[in-house]
Amino acid sequence: xxxxxxxxxxxxxxxxxxxxxxxxxxxxxxxxxxxxxxxxxxxxxxxxxxxxxxxxxxxxxxxxxxxxxxxxxxxxxxxxxxxxxxxxxxxxxxxxxxxxxxxxxxxxxxxxxxxxxxxxxxxxxxxxxxxxxxxxxxxxxxxxxxxxxxxxxxxxxxxxxxxxxxxxxxx
Amino acid sequence: xxxxxxxxxxxxxxxxxxxxxxxxxxxxxxxxxxxxxxxxxxxxxxxxxxxxxxxxxxxxxxxxxxxxxxxxxxxxxxxxxxxxxxxxxxxxxxxxxxxxxxxxxxxxxxxxxxxxxxxxxxxxxxxxxxxxxxxxxxxxxxxxxxxxxxxxxxxxxxxxxxxxxxxxxxx
Numbered sequence: 001x002x003x004x005x006x007x008x009x010x011x012x013x014x015x016x017x018x019x020x021x022x023x024x025x026x027x028x029x030x031x032x033x034x035x036x037x038x039x040x041x042x043x044x045x046x047x048x049x050x051x052x053x054x055x056x057x058x059x060x061x062x063x064x065x066x067x068x069x070x071x072x073x074x075x076x077x078x079x080x081x082x083x084x085x086x087x088x089x090x091x092x093x094x095x096x097x098x099x100x101x102x103x104x105x106x107x108x109x110x111x112x113x114x115x116x117x118x119x120x121x122x123x124x125x126x127x128x129x130x131x132x133x134x135x136x137x138x139x140x141x142x143x144x145x146x147x148x149x150x151x152x153x154x155x156x157x158x159x160x161x162x163x164x165x166x167x168x169x170x171x
Numbered sequence: 172x173x174x175x176x177x178x179x180x181x182x183x184x185x186x187x188x189x190x191x192x193x194x195x196x197x198x199x200x201x202x203x204x205x206x207x208x209x210x211x212x213x214x215x216x217x218x219x220x221x222x223x224x225x226x227x228x229x230x231x232x233x234x235x236x237x238x239x240x241x242x243x244x245x246x247x248x249x250x251x252x253x254x255x256x257x258x259x260x261x262x263x264x265x266x267x268x269x270x271x272x273x274x275x276x277x278x279x280x281x282x283x284x285x286x287x288x289x290x291x292x293x294x295x296x297x298x299x300x301x302x303x304x305x306x307x308x309x310x311x312x313x314x315x316x317x318x319x320x321x322x323x324x325x326x327x328x329x330x331x332x333x334x335x336x337x338x339x340x341x342x
Contacts, residue, residue, distance in 0.1 A: 108275065108279035151286050158180075163175070
């Protein structure tokens with residue numbers, strides 16, 4: 001059986017993953033820039049931005065191997081979407097809580113994408129790429145777990161500062 | 172210290188959670204209606220729609236206890252968003268994969284919301300509601316895990332059917 005259709009989907013998903021990491025960089029960058037009083041979160045996001053750029057390079061190597069162009073409309077839309085979301089959330093009084101949740105949700109979108117991508121790479125026989133996806137998946141999982149485990153503490157700090165009428169609550 | 176600000180945020184988040192479950196029902200309903208050849212997924216979603224309706228009732232009881240109206244603009248926007256997303260995804264050739272990922276991502280948005288809501292309920296002292304949020308959280312976690320563990324299999328089935336040029340691949 002020919003894998004022509006599967007390969008086509010696999011290549012599309014590779015491009016999607018690359019566009020997603022570009023979107024992640026924009027979203028995380030906007031958030032890190034805005035944070036002022038949630039130092040631990042800011043630091044963790046800055047760390048993850050470095051990982052995100054490495055992941056982009058790793059995906060670009062795979063795309064290059066298949067001769068697939070990775071500067072696409074998808075990436076532009078993804079970045080615009082990330083900026084739009086950052087602006088929308090910035091109007092919210094509870095920006096820190098909504099922003100943290102958005103990061104967590106985005107990490108989980110990435111986890112789903114890499115899980116599907118590993119299944120697709122296995123199907124089409126791209127054995128070389130699987131360890132790369134697994135490594136990226138692991139970085140996303142660690143980041144996702146970190147955010148999730150810190151969400152109660154961030155919520156608590158936000159509510160405490162809100163009750164103190166502190167302008168530090170928001171970001 | 173007065174909890175006036177925290178209570179205000181807590182009540183807003185309760186309304187958000189209710190609107191989110193309305194959105195979930197719309198999204199899951201559209202997806203279950205469209206699925207034709209992914210029987211196990213369709214059945215699991217139908218099960219979760221029943222849970223989602225129960226969760227709506229549980230949240231309504233809490234909102235009623237606080238005398239908070241739950242028919243709001245947020246719910247209308249949430250439902251419209253769910254319908255819009257279903258329409259957008261329906262144009263994709265790989266609708267089944269993108270739709271399954273969207274469900275997973277949505278479940279994780281719910282997990283983040285209930286985690287934050289439990290922290291907020293603890294902060295404002297609404298002890299009565301915590302076990303309810305914990306129970307809902309557990310249902311979402313089980314659903315999230317189910318989708319995640321079935322995503323490779325769904326991806327694989329989609330690619331196999333695509334290669335066979337089967338019209339069954341899409342849904």
